[in-house]
Amino acid sequence: MISGFGHAGGRDETRQNIAYIHEMLGQLRHVAQVEGADMLCYLIEMAYVEAGDLQAGRRPLSSTKPNGLEQRP
Template identity: 45%
Template sequence: MIAKANSDSPLPRGTLERISYIKQMLAELSQVARTERAELLVYLLEMAFTEAGDLLSGKSVTSLAHVNRNETGRVPMQSAGKVKFE
């Protein structure tokens, strides 16, 4: 069953439905990982589940902001130079 999304959310309905579906799948995957005793996977899946819930409730919309994610942090970077393989 797909959870009902917050109707006051600034996110489009289609986005809310997809995130709700992802949240449902994360819950199922978390159970599989728990059965297999893959603790790190359980932790990561539960973190993603929590984030999906926050997105649906409107607590966290910044991770869905459509910005250019390839922009640098404007920190000057210098090349380490040539790497010599022997």
């Protein structure tokens, strides 16, 4: 799943990567809560919500990848 992260992959790979990010952010949020890192917890929560929105299709991915290549529809 994550081994192909960062290269131009298909939609299924993108969905898997977003799901992986969402899961990892959930785990990091828990660690931040346990440690009492309130600001870090808040920032992770914002990223967690964003990843959930992407995963559910409520928000589109950006129109370009970080390396400047356009995404395929």
